[in-house]
Amino acid sequence: MKTLNGIVRHILRSSKTSSQLLNVSRAQSLSTSPNGPWYDLSEEQQSIKELADKFAREEIIPKAAHHDQTGEWPKEIFDKAWELGLANGMVPIEYGGSGASLFARCLISESLAYGCSGIATAIDGNGLGQAPIVHSGNHQQKKEYLGRCTSEKISAAYAITEPGAGSDVAGVKTKAEKNADGDWILNGEKVWITNCGVANWFFVLARTDPNPKAKKSEAFTGFIVEGDSPGLTRGRKEQMMGQRASDTRGVTFENVIVPKQNVVGGEGRGFLVTMGAFDLTRAPLASAAVGIAQRALDEATRYSLERKTFGVPIVSHQAVQFLLADMTIGIETARMAYMRAVWEMEQGRANTYWASIAKTYAADVANKSATDAVQIFGGAGFNTEYPVEKLLRDAKIYQIYGGTTQIQKMIVAREHINRVR
Known part of the structure; x- marks a missing residue:
């Protein structure tokens, strides 16, 4: 079976113009007309869709009912998706991913959710955790944490939501304070976190300016937090109405030490990163x-x-x-x-x-x-x-x-x- 990484690398090898080499997106993008998008799929896009469709048909649909009934996280399916490049489509090629365009990732998400959106969330949840690093992380962070996701069959998680702050991101109460070494001490609670039980690392948003009148664009900071950090405790798996294959839990941070080099996008820029x-x-x-x-x-x-x-x-x-x-x-x-x-x-x-x-x-x-x-x-x-x-x-x-x-x-x-x- 073709892999997403293989398809993208074929696109790069066959590209004839420099613009097609920019972040792979030109080679996989929507073709355009003066009036906007044109919706015919290119040969490469069709290959990506066929790969995702085949995976959904052969790997997801036959096992969807089992995971819905048991709530078991679909590790075997995730591992196969990882091998095909479907679990790390957002990651740039230089860090081991496929560097797939946004459109390619949408085609993949539609196909996987057609099979089972719970299993699709277990796979796509990786991209959610990776997104702040892709968007705002520095080279060393991308090399370490995105590279970890592409070299090992692991997951990342995106920890923003709290008991009193869901869609209201500015209401986040989890706080981080600097210690004498310039590292950060993290305390707080997050809920409804996708892939929480299996995440190797988390992107966490915390308030770093205690002034309640501080601008939200300056009051929060994003951190990369190791999943095995002392003081990090994962809660029980939530029993949900739907998407039961998704491992959704709460997580608490009690005096978790986060190295200063794990700040994403700069101190006080967490809201903008998010x-x-x-x-x-x-x-x-x-x-x-x-x-x-x-x-x-x-x-x-x-x-x-x-x-x-x-x-x-x-x-x-x-x-x-x-x-x-x-x-x-x-x-x-x-x-x-x-x-x-x-x-x-x-x-x-x-x-x-x-x-x-x-x-x-x-x-x-x-x-x-x-x-x-x-x-x-x-x-x-x-x-x-x-x-x-x-x-x-x-x-x-x-x-x-x-x-x-x-x-x-x-x-x-x-x-x-x-x-x-």
Whole structure:
């Protein structure tokens, strides 16, 4: 089987212009027209999609129900994804990753979530932890921590959320103070942390300016924290409604010593580092939501062609056709939305506005599509022997993590008003 790293290196070998060599993104980017994105996949993009589709079909779908029922973290699947380069797509080539473009990572996320979004989160969670380092880390940090992820089958975690501070990042209470040696002493608690139980290292946001009136752009600092640090304690695995394959836990820090060289992006710049990381991760979250919605549509369509009522397949009934049409419209437009978010970044512009639109819209589409799929299945859709009830449980989290739908709408409104002004 081809690997993502192999595909990307083939792109580099066959590139003919210097612009195609820049961060690999030009060779894998959306082609463009004067009016914006053009959505035909290139040969390289199609190869990446086929790789991810094949992996989802052969490795994820057959085992999804088992991991949903047991809540077992899918180590075997993660290891295979790692071997194919699917677990470290964000990492630049010089640090052992594939250096895949944002669009390539969206294609992969959509395909993996089509198979099982819980298992996809177990794999993609690596990118979430890595994003602040990719965005703002120095060479030594990238060499050590990104390189560790590409040389060993390990995971990283992104620890921001707290009992009293979820989408309100500025409400973080975890604090870090310097000691006499210039290192930092970390104290606090984080909750709902993806990959927490298996993470080799964490990106942690903490308040470093005790002044409650300090600007949020200057009050916080991001740290890389070793998973085996004395004073770091991982909580029990959360029993969740959906995405049960994801290892989600709380973690506490009691006088954890963090070396000064593990500050990411500079002291007091943690909030900006965190926001920059979200720009790299919200489009892939949107694409994963599209993957759930597409799976719901495919399962509902297949069932509607087989199930008969009143002597005909239920797909013959206009009521069912309208449900399928609504799902199709939502999926196609949500896919265009995340592609627009990608395109904005590829033009060298901040994609905050479009990434929040894509994440909000795709999350809603995933939830509606899963709900409509259950409706088309009828009583069977309420039964765990059929796949759509799992899709419905899995879809809900997309309206919550990565910034809730309400937070995304606040961002969109703010960006819109600023543009008008």
